[in-house]
Amino acid sequence: MIEFEYWWLLVLPLFFLFGWMAARVDMNQLLNESSALPASYFKGLNFLIKEQHDKAIEAFIEAVKSNTESLELHFALGSLFRRRGEVDRAIHLHQNLLERPQLSDLQKTAIMVELAQDFLKAGLFDRAESLFRTLCGAPSYQQPALRALLDIYIREREWQRAIDTARELELMSGVPFHKEIAQFHCELATTHPDDAESHLTSALEVNPFCIRASLMRGDKALAEGRHEQAIQAWKHIEHQKPQYLGLVASRLLQCHQAIGRGEEGLALLKNWVQKYNLTSVLNVVYEATLVQNGPRAAAELAREELAKRPSLNIMDRLLQALEHDPASAPVDLPMMKKTVHHFLGNSRSYCCDQCGFKARHYYWQCPGCNGWETFPPEPKEQPLR
Numbered sequence: 222m223i224e225f226e227y228w229w230l231l232v233l234p235l236f237f238l239f240g241w242m243a244a245r246v247d248m249n250q251l252l253n254e255s256s257a258l259p260a261s262y263f264k265g266l267n268f269l270i271k272e273q274h275d276k277a278i279e280a281f282i283e284a285v286k287s288n289t290e291s292l293e294l295h296f297a298l299g300s301l302f303r304r305r306g307e308v309d310r311a312i313h314l315h316q317n318l319l320e321r322p323q324l325s326d327l328q329k330t331a332i333m334v335e336l337a338q339d340f341l342k343a344g345l346f347d348r349a350e351s352l353f354r355t356l357c358g359a360p361s362y363q364q365p366a367l368r369a370l371l372d373i374y375i376r377e378r379e380w381q382r383a384i385d386t387a388r389e390l391e392l393m394s395g396v397p398f399h400k401e402i403a404q405f406h407c408e409l410a411t412t413h414p415d416d417a418e419s420h421l422t423s424a425l426e427v428n429p430f431c432i433r434a435s436l437m438r439g440d441k442a443l444a445e446g447r448h449e450q451a452i453q454a455w456k457h458i459e460h461q462k463p464q465y466l467g468l469v470a471s472r473l474l475q476c477h478q479a480i481g482r483g484e485e486g487l488a489l490l491k492n493w494v495q496k497y498n499l500t501s502v503l504n505v506v507y508e509a510t511l512v513q514n515g516p517r518a519a520a521e522l523a524r525e526e527l528a529k530r531p532s533l534n535i536m537d538r539l540l541q542a543l544e545h546d547p548a549s550a551p552v553d554l555p556m557m558k559k560t561v562h563h564f565l566g567n568s569r570s571y572c573c574d575q576c577g578f579k580a581r582h583y584y585w586q587c588p589g590c591n592g593w594e595t596f597p598p599e600p601k602e603q604p605l606r
């Protein structure tokens with residue numbers, strides 16, 4: 222037992238010795254590596270940390286001059302040029318690099334990736350596109366190149382090419398793009414009204430839950446005077462995603478009214494309010510009730526809904542109905558309205574799930590982050606502050 226403890230007394234210092242030696246070797250290696258980098262590189266990094274980009278650029282230019290072989294240093298300088306908006310200098314730098322003899326395939330690909338990003342930043346989409354097309358042939362960069370191409374086609378509104386590229390990407394990555402492809406078909410239906418029907422059919426084949434295609438199909442039928450088909454197309458949304466019915470409630474009611482079936486339309490919307498509890502549909506029902514059946518019926522409707530859930534929007538509707546009916550309006554009505562409006566304000570807006578972009582109107586593609594179908598179907602009603 223005592224011998225065993227002596228062993229430990231010998232082994233422990235040896236462990237410390239090995240640890241110390243290993244640390245020294247690592248430190249020496251690190252020092253050797255860092256001494257290979259020019260001092261101006263660290264100066265540049267320092268300026269970057271302090272967000273002094275102009276000085277960082279000067280320091281990196283120095284670093285590149287004293288270490289002409291390092292591609293990484295050139296890339297750092299190029300991306301700084303891009304960030305500063307000096308895209309011409311970035312393009313010049315990367316084009317010069319590409320002309321170097323004896324570049325490996327990997328190095329060539331890396332330079333082309335940088336150059337393609339310069340072209341994108343400069344808005345030279347044609348040149349960016351042709352570079353990314355070439356990069357599709359590089360096995361290590363195939364998917365990012367296709368993704369970049371897809372973004373270019375969307376930005377340029379070249380929908381057929383966007384469809385083809387998204388299909389290619391879907392096959393290669395296994396990531397589904399059916400939602401986007403259906404949206405591209407809807408865009409084609411908008412830009413090619415003569416072939417709209419076939420594009421909308423394609424949209425629904427690719428994505429049977431494409432609400433926009435049903436909505437557009439209804440709009441098209443209405444524009445051609447086919448009211449019954451319009452109603453059927455919009456009603457189909459209930460079987461796709463009923464939470465989107467608020468987007469068609471108003472036009473559906475008007476379409477019913479146009480062919481003398483207003484009551485039937487209103488009953489349908491009331492049924493949807495009961496089943497799906499959608500504020501947008503309720504608003505349409507409320508407006509129609511106010512016009513068709515008078516303020517008392519509208520107030521009653523608002524009270525029924527308020528009993529189910531507290532809502533500033535419905536409270537506002539109730540006060541509006543009371544305003545139309547002076548006999549039952551409380552004396553404090555103007556003050557109550559002012560208070561509700563203070564908190565309600567313009568807060569009823571659609572808000573992108575992905576980036577938080579707020580909009581008064583519904584967008585299929587978010588103007589903030591360019592995501593597709595990122596807006597929830599109902600505008601947000603903000604709670605009391």
Ligand SMILES: [Zn+2]
Pocket residue numbers: 573574575576577578587588589590591592595
């Ligand atoms: Zn967004």
